[in-house]
Amino acid sequence: MARRSTIEKFNEMLQDIMDSKLLFGGKLVVLGGDFRQTLPVILKSTKDDIIDSSIVMSPLWNQLTKIKLEINMRALFDSNFSSWLLKIGNGTEATNKENEITIPARINIPFTDDITSLNVLIDMVFPNITDSNLDISLFVKRAILTTRNEFVHEINDVLINKFPGEETIYYSCDENTSSCIIPDQEDLFHYFTPQGLPPHKLTLKINSPIILLRNINPTEGLCNGTRLLCKGFNKNVIYAEISVGTHAGKPVFIPRITLESPHNDFSSVPFKRKQFPVRLCYAMTINKAQGQTLDFVDVYLKEPVFSHGQLYVALSRAKTIDQIKVLIRPSTALAQNTNCTKNVVYREILDAAHIY
Template sequence: MRARFDPSFTDYLLRVGDGTDQTEDDSLIHLPSSILVSNGSQNASLHDLIDVVYPHIHYRSENPALPLNRAILTTKNHFVDEVNDILIDKFPGTAVEYLSFDRALNPNNQVQYEDFLNSLSPSGLPPYKLILKPGVPVILLRNLDPTEGLCNGTRLICKSLSKYVIHAQIAVGDFAGKDVFIHRIPLQPPTDEQYPIPYTRTQFSIRLCFAMTINKAQGQTLDYVGIYLKEPVFSHGQLYVALSRARTASQVKVLIKPPFFDKPRTDQTKNIVFREVLETSRIAAK
């Protein structure tokens, strides 16, 4: 489909994915000026990216699923939170704030480290402070009931917000349009992430998804994609995944924040490609 809509963009993505479009520094790649957001002051340029991806965020759309067809992708959860915090302020409606209960597994640590636990934002966990408004898009962080469409990565629209339950509607996939009710549940950080104080977080297992990590967006196709590179990508194929969420080059805008390198450029960024991984994949496909 992408090849039909924009063959030159398709060719460019193939070079990015194969790691053959590098600059003189083998880890850097030059991005076309047509997909870049001009980089002024730090705050102005991020707001420029937001305005391009969500031009009518101040107004409630007749199509409640419209924000789900767009996203700003970035590398880490705290950059996701930075973008989502700006967008929830812009979104119309009355905000509802949900604070989690973070409990140290060792009761002796509870009082001393409670503020520290509140400050943590592990991957796969909702934030300590979850701010929502009716109509905002959210993404599910756990498999709650796969037989009813409530799987990790399911995107929903919040319909109504009460103290103990969130009424939402599944927005995409086979269960699109289905009304669901989400409750707080106790959650623990992923086992591959080490924290000095083991703990559980009791919270609604959702995050806002105006912005999301590049890894979370894998496999999705979007109508418009913003890419916020406050730090460069850090794993194999990440840049390709981010750029290829859109069908055409006109549906992508990238903001690169210097300084990343000794001589910062706002039109270059890292592209990490392990060619041995590609060769192994090609051999396995034969």
């Protein structure tokens, strides 16, 4: 979801271009969003900071015409599932005193230990992944969703090792842009994978699924979040095929480009990385999965969801409840009941932001 400041600047730009004080310079602008989903991400912020950055707190909000969509088209053929998702999104699903909701037993994978349970999860979403005659269509609309990038990297590393075929490895070229690191210490950057950047070591195989991290050519379907299948490798180009959307099946070439680490990233100092702007997407973060429709979803909660709307987004990627499995790694708080998970209540956000 875009921050209010982005939309306000867009309004000012159109007013300047059209030389008009009308809203958006008198142009018709359609904004789409779901406040049940994750709100703007602000590092090291408080709940009040996140709410204040939302469009509902902007002076533009009262000037907009609100149109509500009432039918969940993704879950159109499973009304009970659709109703359950709305309860989670609206914060009306029953919770205990710890603000945890119970995941139905039919979609809950019992936890035994980290390795065994993860392998069970992998076998459910990607059956027979080691088979050389594997049906590649399984990878087009299946994924494991989890909360943090570090968990995503762990799962992707496990899956690319299981995936049949000869691996191709691409190493990035990292360049210092800060006076904090002297030139002969630039190898330190290889250990960093800031948000939005590809890894230093990118391991790929023919037919492995990848996801774009940058807008390259949106008109041709190459935009941030596009999922592709690898079809060939060259030194500075990856030959791939778009796997979803209106451009599905279209062959494309992904170049190696220079990317900069986010200026607000607190996990590393600023640097440049020359690498292909892609990552493996057997697994994705819940936030990255927003807008995706999947045929089968495994939700791996190594820790409880930590942001508003994450649980709702994760569960609502599927079309029916039978297309979801959830693995919850118990912590001290969850030790007595391993099919409970946190629910960041939407109702609290509504009250605070005065959306309606």
